[in-house]
Amino acid sequence: MRIHQHPILSFDKRKTLNFTYNGQTLEGFEGDTIASALHAQGIKMLSESIHLKRPRGFYCAIGNCASCNMVVNGEPNVRTCITPLEEGMEVRLQEGKGHIR
Amino acid sequence: MKQVEVLIIGAGPAGLSAADILLEAGASVAIVDRSDRVGGQLTKQTHMFFGSQAHYASKRGIDILTILFDKIKHHPNLHMFTNTTVAGLYPDKVVACVQESRYFTLQAKAIIVATGASEKSLPFENNDLPGVYAAGAVQTLMNVYGVKPGDKVLMVGSGNIGLIVTYQLMQAGVIVPMLVEAAETISGYLVHASKIKRLGVDLRMRTSVKRALGTKHVEGAQIWQLDEQWQGIPGTEETIPVDTICLAVGLSPLTELLQQIGAEVTYINELGGHVPRLNDRFETTVDGVFACGDVAGIEEASSAMIAGTIAGLEAALKRGYKIENVAERRASLHASLATLRSGPHAAKIRKGHEKLGVKS
Amino acid sequence: MIEKTGVPSKEAVLEQFPERIVLVKPKAIIECYKEIPCNPCSTSCPFDAIHVPEDINVRPTIDFDACTGCGICVYHCPGLAITVMQVKDQKVMMKIPYEFTPLPKVGEQRNVLDRSGAVLTQGTITKVQTSPKQEKTALIHVEMDAAHLHDAITIEVTHGSHES
Numbered sequence: 001m002r003i004h005q006h007p008i009l010s011f012d013k014r015k016t017l018n019f020t021y022n023g024q025t026l027e028g029f030e031g032d033t034i035a036s037a038l039h040a041q042g043i044k045m046l047s048e049s050i051h052l053k054r055p056r057g058f059y060c061a062i063g064n065c066a067s068c069n070m071v072v073n074g075e076p077n078v079r080t081c082i083t084p085l086e087e088g089m090e091v092r093l094q095e096g097k098g099h100i101r
Numbered sequence: 102m103k104q105v106e107v108l109i110i111g112a113g114p115a116g117l118s119a120a121d122i123l124l125e126a127g128a129s130v131a132i133v134d135r136s137d138r139v140g141g142q143l144t145k146q147t148h149m150f151f152g153s154q155a156h157y158a159s160k161r162g163i164d165i166l167t168i169l170f171d172k173i174k175h176h177p178n179l180h181m182f183t184n185t186t187v188a189g190l191y192p193d194k195v196v197a198c199v200q201e202s203r204y205f206t207l208q209a210k211a212i213i214v215a216t217g218a219s220e221k222s223l224p225f226e227n228n229d230l231p232g233v234y235a236a237g238a239v240q241t242l243m244n245v246y247g248v249k250p251g252d253k254v255l256m257v258g259s260g261n262i263g264l265i266v267t268y269q270l271m272q273a274g275v276i277v278p279m280l281v282e283a284a285e286t287i288s289g290y291l292v293h294a295s296k297i298k299r300l301g302v303d304l305r306m307r308t309s310v311k312r313a314l315g316t317k318h319v320e321g322a323q324i325w326q327l328d329e330q331w332q333g334i335p336g337t338e339e340t341i342p343v344d345t346i347c348l349a350v351g352l353s354p355l356t357e358l359l360q361q362i363g364a365e366v367t368y369i370n371e372l373g374g375h376v377p378r379l380n381d382r383f384e385t386t387v388d389g390v391f392a393c394g395d396v397a398g399i400e401e402a403s404s405a406m407i408a409g410t411i412a413g414l415e416a417a418l419k420r421g422y423k424i425e426n427v428a429e430r431r432a433s434l435h436a437s438l439a440t441l442r443s444g445p446h447a448a449k450i451r452k453g454h455e456k457l458g459v460k461s
Numbered sequence: 462m463i464e465k466t467g468v469p470s471k472e473a474v475l476e477q478f479p480e481r482i483v484l485v486k487p488k489a490i491i492e493c494y495k496e497i498p499c500n501p502c503s504t505s506c507p508f509d510a511i512h513v514p515e516d517i518n519v520r521p522t523i524d525f526d527a528c529t530g531c532g533i534c535v536y537h538c539p540g541l542a543i544t545v546m547q548v549k550d551q552k553v554m555m556k557i558p559y560e561f562t563p564l565p566k567v568g569e570q571r572n573v574l575d576r577s578g579a580v581l582t583q584g585t586i587t588k589v590q591t592s593p594k595q596e597k598t599a600l601i602h603v604e605m606d607a608a609h610l611h612d613a614i615t616i617e618v619t620h621g622s623h624e625s
Binding site: 151152153154160274286287291294295297298299443444445447 | 537
């Protein structure tokens with residue numbers, strides 16, 4: 001899902017970062033947020049609704065709506081749309097409201 | 102607790118413009134923004150701006166950001182706090198901040214709230230499915246991170262954001278077969294509408310989304326026509342095979358922090374929702390707390406930059422700084438803002454301001 | 462009507478054109494049908510041919526005697542609402558703004574579109590201008606049969622491979 005050619009912008013080759021999503025190793029780029037790196041791999045479902053367990057993706061991408069909250073390195077409710085991706089991050093789908101370690 | 106002189110919340114067009122004039126006047130400025138990137142919505146505006154050439158018209162938003170930030174970024178009196186969310190704003194101007202998992206407080210002498218706005222949603226069946234995205238979010242994903250939201254997109258809403266993002270999706274190589282609009286006529290600039298129409302986008306008025314199709318993510322959209330009462334007309338349904346439904350259905354000002362600090366806000370539909378009551382110096386009902394940009398009512402980024410400069414100028418004067426030719430500069434800024442708000446497209450903004458009891 | 466369709470009426474389009482004889486030389490055709498606060502067409506014109514008054518909401522007017530058809534306004538207009546037209550030897554030479562990749566190549570045949578997006582004819586790309594001062598809005602020169610003078614507005618976008 002990456003854009004390779006663009007009339008206005010240039011997306012230069014950036015450093016590759018490895019991270020895991022539910023235990024599966026994936027690649028993203030430096031400068032990505034967790035959500036953009038997942039979306040680039042075709043992973044659109046980022047959380048599930050608290051009661052009905054319906055799939056949720058991102059919505060606002062500015063850290064406002066909580067639709068993209070995930071468990072990152074064990075910490076729940078991380079707004080993945082504004083959190084920069086880091087090497088070795090462990091990202092998991094969040095169940096319910098999340099559990100504090 | 103760290104003391105700062107003027108604290109600006111939000112590093113978008115309004116906040117950066119305010120910082121510029123404050124630094125020029127000699128003030129010390131701290132800017133807090135929850136993103137790790139400076140610029141707010143300018144970071145994704147790849148289109149050329151309207152307005153007067155004197156105020157960056159014809160430049161692309163992303164290039165305007167570079168100009169604005171380059172002017173101030175090395176200033177010794179500027180302190181940037183990016184990736185930092187303001188979690189609380191208190192009447193003694195104590196500002197509670199969260200930076201990743203670190204909590205700290207700042208105390209300011211004056212505060213400029215330039216938090217911008219958040220995108221609205223639209224009620225329809227399955228509107229929570231992954232693949233139903235706000236237009237600004239799609240713009241961020243594409244233009245900041247270089248990721249396509251999908252391969253085929255239905256755009257909902259014909260305001261400038263809907264029209265512009267449609268064009269930008271096409272620039273990213275995404276197919277946009279159709280744009281639907283609930284109203285009878287196109288609500289954004291006609292030049293933007295013509296630009297996508299001539300490239301083959303089907304523009305449908307009095308049409309809306311009935312439901313999103315799919316179980317795990319969007320696999321299609323069912324649209325239908327609307328009657329004069331904005332109700333869907335049974336029997337007019339059509340299925341559009343898309344993997345993304347992009348909602349460009351308006352914005353609402355992010356006034357939570359202003360409400361926390363006790364600033365008076367009023368609900369004004371035409372301005373997008375709750376907006377602060379401001380005096381002609383863009384100061385809220387709380388002494389020394391100013392507001393500018395979309396948080397004070399939804400407008401264009403060009404207006405936000407001018408409003409930010411006005412708020413910054415007034416905050417500098419309030420702090421006792423001298424600004425050369427102040428009367429002239431103030432008059433000229435207000436005149437530019439009045440011009441941006443005087444055309445037929447700004448009728449809604451003028452009506453909102455009238456309800457609020459302020460001059461446009 | 463344009464407010465519902467995005468397509469201006471034939472009459473509205475014709476009003477933007479000078480008499481045919483004037484078009485032996487290239488002239489800017491401005492399709493800015495509704496007041497918006499904007500003036501770069503006017504301020505960018507080196508020949509002072511486009512006028513927007515102090516109230517920048519007023520629609521631009523053009524002096525065809527002063528316009529040289531240089532195309533500078535074409536890539537400065539934020540609405541991409543200006544083209545340059547010329548009629549010569551039963552051919553229309555059109556200059557359009559273009560912001561897609563890949564850019565067309567000189568000599569290439571491209572579908573020419575009308576204001577509703579329908580294919581009118583094939584045109585030949587005669588020049589592709591991309592100077593740094595155009596700030597990423599390319600100026601494409603397209604030649605086609607003179608019959609399409611009042612209907613041609615752009616060329617079809619063809620995307621290269623965007624996926625790796």
